[in-house]
Amino acid sequence: MPRKGASVGELSTDRRSVVRQAFVAASIDAMEHDPGELICRQDALAAGFTDDEIRRLYTRGGWRRLGHGAYLGESEFEQATPEARHRLLIDATVPRMSSDAVLSHQSAAVMYGLPVWRTPLDRVQVTRNRRGGGRIKTRLTVHCSSLDGRVAEEDGYLVTTPSRMVVDLGRALPFEQAVVTGDAAVRAFGISPEDLACELASAQGRKGVGAARRVVQFLTGYSESVGESRSRVMFSTMGLPLPSQQGVVRGYDGRTLGRVDFYIESSAFLGEFDGRVKYERMLKPGQGPSDAVFAEKRREDAMRELGFQMVRWTWEELGDPLRLAARIRRVLTRGEASLPPMGRIEQSSLPVPRRLTLRTV
Numbered sequence: 001m002p003r004k005g006a007s008v009g010e011l012s013t014d015r016r017s018v019v020r021q022a023f024v025a026a027s028i029d030a031m032e033h034d035p036g037e038l039i040c041r042q043d044a045l046a047a048g049f050t051d052d053e054i055r056r057l058y059t060r061g062g063w064r065r066l067g068h069g070a071y072l073g074e075s076e077f078e079q080a081t082p083e084a085r086h087r088l089l090i091d092a093t094v095p096r097m098s099s100d101a102v103l104s105h106q107s108a109a110v111m112y113g114l115p116v117w118r119t120p121l122d123r124v125q126v127t128r129n130r131r132g133g134g135r136i137k138t139r140l141t142v143h144c145s146s147l148d149g150r151v152a153e154e155d156g157y158l159v160t161t162p163s164r165m166v167v168d169l170g171r172a173l174p175f176e177q178a179v180v181t182g183d184a185a186v187r188a189f190g191i192s193p194e195d196l197a198c199e200l201a202s203a204q205g206r207k208g209v210g211a212a213r214r215v216v217q218f219l220t221g222y223s224e225s226v227g228e229s230r231s232r233v234m235f236s237t238m239g240l241p242l243p244s245q246q247g248v249v250r251g252y253d254g255r256t257l258g259r260v261d262f263y264i265e266s267s268a269f270l271g272e273f274d275g276r277v278k279y280e281r282m283l284k285p286g287q288g289p290s291d292a293v294f295a296e297k298r299r300e301d302a303m304r305e306l307g308f309q310m311v312r313w314t315w316e317e318l319g320d321p322l323r324l325a326a327r328i329r330r331v332l333t334r335g336e337a338s339l340p341p342m343g344r345i346e347q348s349s350l351p352v353p354r355r356l357t358l359r360t361v
Contacts, residue, residue, distance in 0.1 A: 067096070083110050083116065085121065093124045093140055106169065108165040109169070109185070119181070123136070127168075129147040131144060152359065163185075167200055170213075179232070180230065186220065188353070189353050190350070200216060222246045231313070238325035241332070243271060244345075245262055247260050247346065249303055258299040259348060268308050268341045269311070269328075269331060270310045272312045273314075
């Protein structure tokens with residue numbers, strides 16, 4: 001146990017950590033600053049800190065330096081999601097750049113609130129409306145190409161349009177990752193095939209445009225989650241017939257039995273990707289997870305009684321596509337050999353597209 005009045009240097013490692021955390025918390029409190037927000041050097045100086053104190057905070061583990069003159073409390077940084085960290089990196093980087101920097105690629109996806117699965121978020125991605133001058137830095141990638149005179153504005157930042165972002169990601173990311181974000185973009189913004197065709201034409205001659213065309217041809221607005229988009233990719237890569245999505249199942253009397261993620265009418269096939277978020281959405285006031293699972297089982301039993309073939313799979317099972325595809329293939333074969341079900345399936349409507357604020361450049 002350290003003697004009374006011992007210096008920080010003489011304290012144990014655990015005790016030193018406690019002292020450091022207390023100092024960091026006190027320093028943020030002194031600034032009257034929200035711990036989850038970016039700390040700017042100018043604000044810290046205005047609160048009475050010296051550059052020497054600021055330097056000690058980010059070199060000794062109290063603050064995380066995100067860019068020149070931009071910091072975040074270390075514990076807040078560790079607790080933040082990758083998307084939240086990237087947004088903070090955007091806030092630390094873009095305001096220091098010239099006004100022609102337009103957020104693009106995965107940075108645009110983060111700004112739009114779209115899913116980015118297994119996608120690098122360690123650098124801010126911007127595109128400038130010029131022919132040359134691209135570069136890669138520690139926390140920044142600058143692309144240079146024509147923006148065709150049109151961008152969007154999101155939360156005060158200029159961002160490439162959703163259709164341009166989809167094609168950029170299709171050129172830059174592996175197929176599955178690009179489909180995950182692309183499906184979500186098509187659903188959220190109602191991107192039309194014509195919009196995407198125009199962006200592909202504009203990208204002609206750029207690296208990766210062939211890969212982007214493959215992504216664009218595969219996209220749909222009916223996937224509601226990362227797991228559903230990945231499931232569609234699994235069906236395709238495993239040579240299974242590509243299913244329709246978001247089907248409302250009705251009995252012979254017109255009664256609605258429920259909605260399913262995937263369906264293939266010719267095989268009476270119904271498919272469900274099960275994720276935790278789905279069960280959380282299904283909970284009614286006063287219900288627990290077991291109530292939602294029981295209600296799902298009753299719904300599934302009712303569909304089976306009408307002659308539908310139901311298959312469920314999880315995130316973990318998507319990691320073993322050969323086994324999952326074999327299970328689905330067996331069910332498809334059984335459905336094709338069975339009598340037609342005493343019910344029908346109708347596809348749900350797509351949501352109303354989000355509105356964009358467009359700007360010219």
